[in-house]
Amino acid sequence: MPGKDVGEQEEYRGVLVRKRAEELTPREIVAELDKHVVGQDAAKKAVAIALRNRWRRRRLDPLLRDEVAPKNIMMIGPTGVGKTEIARRLATLSGAPFLKVEASRYTEVGYHGRDVESMVRDLVKVAISQAQTRARAEVEAKASEAVEERLLDLLLPRPSAFKEAGDGAPHSSARDKLRRRLRRGELESHEIEMEVAVQPEGIAGLFGSVGGEELGLEMQEALGRMMPKRTKRRRVTVAEARRMVLAEEQDKLIDQDAIVREALDAAQNLGIIFIDEIDKIVSSGREHGPDVSREGVQRDMLPIVEGTSVSTRYGVVKTDHILFVAAGAFHQHKPSDLLPELQGRFPIRVELNDLNEEDFARILTVPQNALTKQYVALIETEGVKLEFAPDAVRAIARAAARANRASQNIGARRLHTVMEKLLEDVSFDAPERKGETIVIDEAFVNKKLEPLLRDEDLMRYIL
Numbered sequence: 001m002p003g004k005d006v007g008e009q010e011e012y013r014g015v016l017v018r019k020r021a022e023e024l025t026p027r028e029i030v031a032e033l034d035k036h037v038v039g040q041d042a043a044k045k046a047v048a049i050a051l052r053n054r055w056r057r058r059r060l061d062p063l064l065r066d067e068v069a070p071k072n073i074m075m076i077g078p079t080g081v082g083k084t085e086i087a088r089r090l091a092t093l094s095g096a097p098f099l100k101v102e103a104s105r106y107t108e109v110g111y112h113g114r115d116v117e118s119m120v121r122d123l124v125k126v127a128i129s130q131a132q133t134r135a136r137a138e139v140e141a142k143a144s145e146a147v148e149e150r151l152l153d154l155l156l157p158r159p160s161a162f163k164e165a166g167d168g169a170p171h172s173s174a175r176d177k178l179r180r181r182l183r184r185g186e187l188e189s190h191e192i193e194m195e196v197a198v199q200p201e202g203i204a205g206l207f208g209s210v211g212g213e214e215l216g217l218e219m220q221e222a223l224g225r226m227m228p229k230r231t232k233r234r235r236v237t238v239a240e241a242r243r244m245v246l247a248e249e250q251d252k253l254i255d256q257d258a259i260v261r262e263a264l265d266a267a268q269n270l271g272i273i274f275i276d277e278i279d280k281i282v283s284s285g286r287e288h289g290p291d292v293s294r295e296g297v298q299r300d301m302l303p304i305v306e307g308t309s310v311s312t313r314y315g316v317v318k319t320d321h322i323l324f325v326a327a328g329a330f331h332q333h334k335p336s337d338l339l340p341e342l343q344g345r346f347p348i349r350v351e352l353n354d355l356n357e358e359d360f361a362r363i364l365t366v367p368q369n370a371l372t373k374q375y376v377a378l379i380e381t382e383g384v385k386l387e388f389a390p391d392a393v394r395a396i397a398r399a400a401a402r403a404n405r406a407s408q409n410i411g412a413r414r415l416h417t418v419m420e421k422l423l424e425d426v427s428f429d430a431p432e433r434k435g436e437t438i439v440i441d442e443a444f445v446n447k448k449l450e451p452l453l454r455d456e457d458l459m460r461y462i463l
């Protein structure tokens with residue numbers, strides 16, 4: 001399970017970032033966002049202030065603290081200009097439980113689908129897993145000691161009491177030898193047999209289809225907890241065993257009630273819910289069709305945004321101090337088409353700008369995960385050095401802007417299709433060009449993209 005390992009490491013890193021993030025000033029938050037998102041200063045500023053306000057509120061006298069409601073934010077801007085990207089980056093850098101949802105995925109209570117309250121339950125789940133990760137990191141060193149002993153037991157079972165009565169010395173010296181090898185990492189791929197917890201079977205099949213996705217999942221979880229834990233003997237490598245045993249030992253050292261208390265507190269006071277695609281729940285005024293329940297979703301959303309109590313598996317959560325950030329392109333509808341009450345719950349409006357050629361050139365090169373850097377790294381795995389000349393970057397940006405003007409404006413997303421087209425041959429041939437350096441210059445870009453840009457039909461389909 002190498003994939004899972006990476007995820008866990010990221011979470012651990014997340015925890016480290018998180019501890020520092022709570023102290024970040026608005027200017028520092030914007031500087032962090034600048035590493036990934038080009039421009040959109042107004043939006044960055046607004047979210048940075050909102051985040052800092054949580055920190056400020058925590059420092060108030062309790063009486064006043066309850067009075068300070070978060071100022072929810074509405075981000076308005078065309079597609080592909082960084083709304084979701086800002087939210088995503090904010091999530092990774094903020095210490096707060098953060099949930100991103102799509103408004104269009106919810107349905108009015110009573111209709112088939114997810115009800116709006118489930119976003120609060122999901123936020124709590126995020127908070128629980130954050131608290132758990134934090135707690136696990138804290139006890140990791142201590143748990144690791146116990147893990148070592150248990151791994152040694154598995155590698156070299158202790159002699160039974162009656163044999164030990166004779167002489168324990170050979171055993172303990174063998175154990176010491178193994179311990180040294182274990183610490184040197186020599187036994188990682190060595191296989192051992194151990195009891196592994198297995199998911200009770202059959203529950204998913206029996207109940208999975210009852211009441212749709214939501215109920216099915218909750219039900220499965222609940223039943224899963226009721227069923228006795230089953231284990232199975234399996235051969236695993238020492239590395240795998242360590243991971244499983246570590247989780248068990250960590251959980252033994254963690255006070256689960258404290259985790260729940262911490263998580264509920266964090267969700268209520270620091271939680272951020274990012275509601276994307278809010279414009280998709282504007283009702284078009286028609287009485288039938290797929291949007292009859294849209295206004296219902298807005299109405300269901302009102303109390304949650306204003307402050308209500310939602311019961312979750314872990315306890316009741318008050319939503320009064322959760323920060324809501326809504327975002328939408330508002331192509332067909334305006335924010336004023338939302339229910340008036342809902343508009344009022346998002347007092348801070350920030351507009352994100354259309355991106356121009358200049359922005360595209362920076363997006364291509366500046367962010368830590370900039371597209372050109374991604375392609376250079378990908379091609380490098382083939383032993384080929386890829387370089388982008390500055391004039392080539394400009395030419396790519398120009399082509400993307402032109403394509404956006406001529407067909408639909410899809411913002412920075414255009415860069416993905418343009419780059420993919422531009423580099424398709426390089427990508428295809430790379431394995432045969434090991435050791436070469438390929439320089440992408442303006443001439444290369446023009447040669448590849450010009451024919452597409454000249455032919456409107458081609459452009460619509462390909463770029």
Ligand SMILES: Nc1ncnc2c1ncn2[C@@H]1O[C@H](COP(=O)(O)OP(=O)(O)OP(=O)(O)O)[C@@H](O)[C@H]1O
Pocket residue numbers: 036037038039040077078079080081082083084085086328329363367411412413
């Ligand atoms: N200002 C920006 N700086 C850097 N990258 C950007 C910027 N704007 C958009 N991108 C990139 O373009 C892609 C789409 O951006 P994003 O998902 O933020 O769009 P959006 O504004 O949420 O659009 P939509 O309204 O369609 O959801 C992402 O890959 C993102 O990295």
Ligand SMILES: [Mg+2]
Pocket residue numbers: 083084085276
């Ligand atoms: Mg988006």
